Amino acid sequence: MKSVKKHNLISRLTLSSLAFLFFFSINLSAQGDAAKGKKLFNANCAACHKLDKKVVGPALGGVTEKRDNAWLKAWIKDNAAFQKVDADAKEAAAFSPASMTAFPQLSDQDIDDILAFTSAPPVKKVVKATTDNVESTNKPENKDNTLTYILGAIMFVMLLMIYNLYRTVIEMKDDTKSKNLSEQLKSVCDAFKANKFLHFLLLIFFTLLGTWFVFSWLFQVGVDQGYQPIQPIKFSHKIHAGDNKIDCQYCHSSAKHSKTSGIPSANVCMNCHKNISEVAEDTKIVLDGITYGKEALDKEIQEKLYTAVGWDADKLEYTGKTQPIEWVRVHNLSNFVYYNHSQHVTVAGFKCQKCHGPVETMDEVYQFSPLTMGWCINCHKDSEIDMTENGYYKKIHEQLANKYGVEKVTEAQMGGMECGKCHY
Amino acid sequence: MKRVIKNSIVLLALITLITSCDKSKRKPNLQYMPNMYESVSYDTYGENSIYSNNMASRLPVEGTVARNSELPYEYENTIDGYKLAKAELKNPLDSTKIDFKKGKKLYDIYCISCHGKKGDGQGELVKREKFLGIPNYKDRDITEGSIYHVIMYGLNMMGSHASQLTEEERWQVVAYVQQLKNN
Structure with missing residues (x-):
């Protein structure tokens, strides 16, 4: 009996030590590098997942508490194959009609890193006190003195x-x-x-x-240079076109084909703002000397934009109830003059800034150019026509150049000063 | 003496008149002949109180096909539609019509912010951590059909870009994206 007892003791000891080791090893294996994980998460997962919010896929903050490590690994590597063998996986797939991409390229260590990132407490960013001065906008003054x-x-x-x-x-x-x-x-x-x-x-x-x-x-009289109406949404061109370097034509997409440059319809806003429902911590814009920070700007997106486009941010779907955003037009050309954006943007290839000024530095847009006839004519007189790579007009370009005895024809010489070009 | 006083009063009055003009630029300026400046017909993006939402611009009746324009896109915005488009949808532009320069120009406007200059998913918005998880084209199994389908409808967090590009432009972008993927 003694020996048995002894045996029992040994076996117990070994068992418990094994269990201890096992426990420890699991703990070890579940330990990943959260910093590496963040990088991997941002590169691979963040298109569909956020930590604190359901997007296309479920919120992943604290996912390790819901599912065990091995299950998650199997799911991430190839969820379609895993669904066939695991009932839980099949249930999880029902979350969304969109199926998750398989990530066979992620190693076990990679996944551990990602999971460590998802369970790490969110790091609060230290908001630096910024003391940048609001630059006064330099409006052009070229009066005859x-x-x-x-x-x-x-x-x-x-x-x-x-x-x-x-x-x-x-x-x-x-x-x-x-x-x-x-x-x-x-x-x-x-x-x-x-x-x-x-x-x-x-x-x-x-x-x-x-x-x-x-x-x-x-x-x-009739010249509105500097006109800066109050817009219904505190939309900053500086943030969108300046800081984030989004091309003007991304939103004003009809400028390339049409007479008007187009006020973007709200679905274009939602191409990004479906995902971006709040601004970064230190974002701020200054209107009329009043600084608007994150709190005010988040409301502009969540209340004004989402109401206008009818987006339910909780259910992540459109309600179908829309209402137009009543933007105030800044550049009002009088009705007796014809102006076509596509002619200037696509044909002449001008940058928008040539007429609209440094919009990418404006929190609030104002009319930069006077939009007077003299201003149009001056530009037509100065702008030379690009005659290369335009075989169709080769002959007429040559003839015009001969007629005026110049090497390069300007827009005015092409007929850009005929009354009927713009007034009809 | 009286004249000097009179003149200076006139001068003062003139100066006050000029400087007291509304310098705030919130309202449009005075116009000479407003009814020549502003159209009687409804302007683009104008208001028209006849309609419930006051918008003068109307959507065309559903199913309308404009002259000289693209035909309706037949594939559905579902996973099955995506798979079908991926398998069978082909670029109608032949090699003589595909213009990589044009495709690049459009790509640099409409895609570059997220997908990056080289299609590696390192656009400006990704670098600034506004939009994350944009894959490299090279890592993904995409075909011309699937690229076109995604431009039409969007996928996951990507929105539809159909309203910003015409059918021909979409195909030019598709060709350019394929070039980025294969190089």
Whole structure:
């Protein structure tokens, strides 16, 4: 009996130590490198999974608590084959009609790394206090200042004359010290009254000044340069086109074929914002001197955009209830002039910025160019036509170049200054 | 003396008049002849109160095929539709019509943000961690049919790009994507 007991003890010891080892080894095997896992997760899984939210696939935060390690490995490597042998897997596949891609290229260690990342507590990003100044937008000013200079010069001459008069009076009377200020002024006024030439100069001055004011006012009627209406959504072109470098034509896709550049329909927004429902921690935009941070901007996406397009962010499906977003048009060309975007974007190959200015730096878009006829004509006069790689028009280009005796034909010489090109 | 005072009053009045103009750029400027500037007909994206949502632009009746435009896409937006398109849908553009330069230009506008310049899934949005998990074209089993199908309908988190590209442009992009995959 003794021996049996002893045997029992040994076997127990071995068993328990084995169990201990086994437990330990499982623990070891389940230990992955979360940092590596993050990289792998972002490269392979993040297209369909997020940690805290259901997207195409289920949320994966803490998935190791729901399924064991071996099950997860089998599922990730080839879920279709695994479904045939495992009832749980079949059930899991019913989560979504979309089937998950098989990842045979991931090693056991890779999967452990990924799983370590999914069960790691979320790292809070330290938001740096940013002290960047809001750059004032430089709007172009190219006014003709000649008149201002003339007026300034006349003003200067007049002041000089008044000063001279004053000095003459003092010299003539030579008893300034005894007189008080009002008497001095009176004597200057008397001298002024007597000087007819000064009256004449003054008349010219006020006539010119008045004309300048009237004309500069008349000329700015109908010109909306700098117009910056308040938009219904705090949409920042700086974030989209500047920081994220999305091409203008990604959203304004009809510019290449059509007269209008197109206000993108909300389905284009949803190409990205189906996935991106909140902005990054340190995102902020400044409108009217007020800074809007993450909290306000998340609402713009989740409340305004999702309502407009009818997206149920919890169920991840469209409700079918849509409502138009009433954007305010910034660039309003008058109705008696024809302008076609495709002609300038596709044919001429101009960058949007040529007319619209540095939109990629604007949180809030304003009208950069004056959109006056003189502005159009100037560009037509300066822009040379690309005559290479355009066999169809080769002959007419040559003839035009001969006619004007130039090497390169400008748009104006091509007929871009004919009234009927734009006004009909 | 009186004249000087009178003149300076006029000047002051003029200056106040000019500077007191509404300098905030929130409202459009005064126009000479508004009824020449603004059209009587309904403008693109204009409002029309006849319709319940006030939009002047209307969608064409379902099933409408515009003249000179593409025919409806027959494959369904399901996994079966995807498999079918992958297996049998072929590029109607022959080698003389495929223009890689054009395809690249379109790819660089519509795909590059996520899929990256080389199609390796390292676009600007991926680098900035806005959009993650974009696969390399080389790692995925894709055919011209499946690429076209995905541009039409989107897949998983990718949205449909059918509204941004015409049928011909889509096929140009498909050809360019295949070139990226195979090089």
